[in-house]
Amino acid sequence: MEWAWLIPVFSFAAAPLIVVFGRVLPGKGSVLAILAITAGFGLFWWVFAGFLGAGAGTENCEISHYTETLTCHYEMAWFNAGLAGEASSVLLTWGFIVDPLTVAMLGLVTFVALMVQIYSLGYMKCDSRFGWYYAVHAMFAAAMLTLVLADNFLLLYVAWELVGICSYLLIGFWHERPAAKEAAKKAFIVTRIGDVGMLIGILLIYREVGSFSMFDAFEAVSSGAMTQGVTTIAALLLFLGAMGKSAQFPFHVWLPDAMEGPTPVSALIHAATMVVAGVFLVARVYPIFSAYDGDALFVVAVVGLITALMASTIALVSVDLKRILAYSTISHLGLMMLALGAAGYTAAIFHLLAHGFAKALLFLGAGSVMHGTDELDIRKMGGLRKAMPMTAFLFSLGALSLGGIPILSGFWSKDEILLAVNDHLNKSFIVLALFTAFLSAMYMARAMFVPFFGKMGEDMDHAHESPMAMIVPMALLGIFAAFFGFAAFNWPGSYDGIGSFIFFHEAEGFHFNWWLGITSIILAVGAFVLGYLIYLKGSVSLEGFHSKMGSLVRVAEGKYYFDEVYQWMVDHVVMLLANFIGLFDRVVVNDLAVNGPANTVRRLGIVMRLHVTGHVYSYALGMVVGTVALSLFWWFRAVS
Incomplete structure (x- = not known):
């Protein structure tokens, strides 16, 4: 486990080598980038195996009394700020944490990044800046991996900003297009607003603790050295940064426009890097958020619920396939924040992982559609399953999973969130969460039925299936989108479920609330049936709904006019x-x-x-x- 720091180093090293020597490297540097992330993925499994075999007696490992999970901490001196030996000098350290949260995120980031980079061989092969794409992509993955491993706020913030810079470069990759250039600037500026709050929060913690170490901050909170007021303010300031990165209300406006970047970039941003960084941050410093009866967590829950509900309604009326998926991401990130706010730590991380596999699959599926049709407006599509059978099957698998259809991954993780909300928040939250889950299934049904089923679109005669370099990564992601949910189950005598691995203070066994589960199944299946009747059969008309609720529909179509405001x-x-x-x-x-x-x-x-x-x-x-x-x-x- 002491070599975990090498996981991001491979990709960090690959990026400048591709920039300098890309023209003479195999595949213009793409091979080097893929080899680097493959090495990181392989090393992840070595770290994972070592962590499973470790215990409280293992060197540098102990049961953290802040989380009650096994935590391995490796640290070294970085440099002295000030004159050594003087009271005013500050020793800055560099270190990394290996705990269940770290291991889970390392697996998600390395696997999704590897799949996306392989997929990009087919999707980006004709682009004139092919090598530059892989260089920034490698740096993007490395920055996120560093963020995941960081043991102190200073290193985390450096990686946090590097993630933002890489996303800016990738969103604006086709900067000759005015829309892409503006989208990149919008993403950079909007997320900077939250980052300023996060930086102030970090400096506030440093003033109170005298150290950038997360463990020192946790100890100060636990011992009462940081008062309730200061702790709550610090948590909310950190949450501002999380709101910006994870596109939470009211900072959500940058993410749909980020679809101007290459589709594989969207897959990585939405599934495993930038937008999940905010959720990861709240989970990483959960001892600060949950301190003093968790005053800050209620704010997290409210913001998450508003975001999830609002984004679901916009996704339901969007016509661009990638933007439907973008608002879907915002909605599900809101559900993760809602879970964290409802003390559903395990549920939030479980859904982060399940959502990551399904959303990467869906975006790669959208890229396959774009590759085969040169179109993303679902109103111009139809019947693509005949021309693109593999893409249609895999996209449908991802849509069904994210829509919460049993027995796919999204069903189990979403229900864990609903259970946490039902157990820890008042009933209005669970009612709205169930309604959001229904809307989630509806827009997934729409995204699945309209492009791939029914009558072939007028201009879809040229549609064709994507090459195997694009299909194989989608298929591998599809396996996880379908079956990862079974990781939640308890297998007596051999495996106690994901709740015994990722938890906060107390291991959680898998439990199924029957009335909540049945309600969720009825809503999800009902939404897909209704979507089938509306969007495929046409036997249910929306004219009556539009006539009565036309103003609300127009507001949703206008994205609640946030951009105009x-x-x-x-x-x-x-x-x-x-x-x-x-x-x-x-x-x-x-x-x-x-x-x-x-x-x-x-x-x-x-x-x-x-x-x-x-x-x-x-x-x-x-x-x-x-x-x-x-x-x-x-x-x-x-x-x-």
Whole structure:
């Protein structure tokens, strides 16, 4: 396990090598990137096996009293900030954590990144910047892996920002397109707002603790050295960063526009890197969020529920296949936050993993559709299962899983979230969560039935199946989307379920709430049946619904007008403030504070120059005037 730090190093090393030598490397550097992430994936299994065989007596490992899980911590000195030996000097350390959360995330990130990079061989092969794509992709995966391993807030924040920079480069990969360029800037700026809050939270913790170490922060909270007020404020500031990265209300607006990047990039962002970083952050510092009766967790739950419900309604009326999936991601990230807010730590991470496999599959499926049809508007599609049978089958598998159809992975993980909400929050939360689950199944049914079933679209005659380089990664992801849910089960005598591996303070055995489970099944199956009748058979019309609820539909189609509101704020508030600051900087700072003294001296020099004539009598007159002036000054001073 002590070699876990090498997992991101492989990809970190590959990125600059591809940039410098990509033209002469096999596959323009793609082979090196794939070999690097393959090495990381292989090392993950070695770390996983070592962790399963470790115990509290293993070197550098102990049962953490902050989480009650086995935690292995490796740390080394980084550098001294200040003069060594002085009280004011700060020793900064570099280290990594191997615990159940780390192991789970390492597996997800390395596997999904590997699948996406193999898939990209077929999807991106004709792109002129093929090597650059793989270089940034490798750096993206490495940054997320570093974030997952980080044992202190400083290293985590560095990796956090590197993830943001890589996402900016990949979203704007086709920067010659105005929409892609604007989407990249939007993602970078919106997430920076949350990152500022996160940075303030980290500095607040450092002020209180005197260290960037997460374990020192947990100890300060546990011992009461950090008061309830400070702890809650710090948690909420950290949550601002999580809201930005995980596209939570009201910072969700950047993620749908991020679909302007290459589709494989969307798969990695949505399934295993940037957007799950926020959920991971809350889970990583859960001892801070859950302290003092978890005051901050209620805010997390409320934001998560609002996000999940709002995004579900928008997904239901979107017509772009990738944007449907984008709003689906926002909705499910909201459900994960809701679970964390409802003390459903295991449920949230379980759903993060199950969602990651299914969502990667769905985005790669959307990329396959784009590759085979050059179209993403589902209104122009139909009957693609005939031309693209493998893509249709695998996409449908992912849609059914994410829609919560038994016995697929999404059903088990989603129901664990519903159970946590039902047990720890008031009944209004579970009612709205069930409604969100129903909407989730509805938009998945729509995304599945409209493009792939029914009558072939008018312009779909040229549709064709994707190459095996794209199909095989989808098939491997499909296996996990279908069967990963069984990881939750207890197998007496051999395996106690995922709840005995990933938990907070107390191991959780798998349990099935019958009334909640049956309700969930009825809603999910009912949604797919209703979707079949509406979108495929046409036997159920939406005209009546639109006539009665037309205004609500228009609001959802307008994405609740967040973009318009933010644009108005930028035009009328931010620009007004920016113009005022610009005027203040120009007039007060530049003209008065900086240029003012210089101008005064220059003018004084001009005046003085008039009296420097070169004549002796002028200098004598000056000496007399000066002597008289000094004499008068001293005389008045002596008299007073």
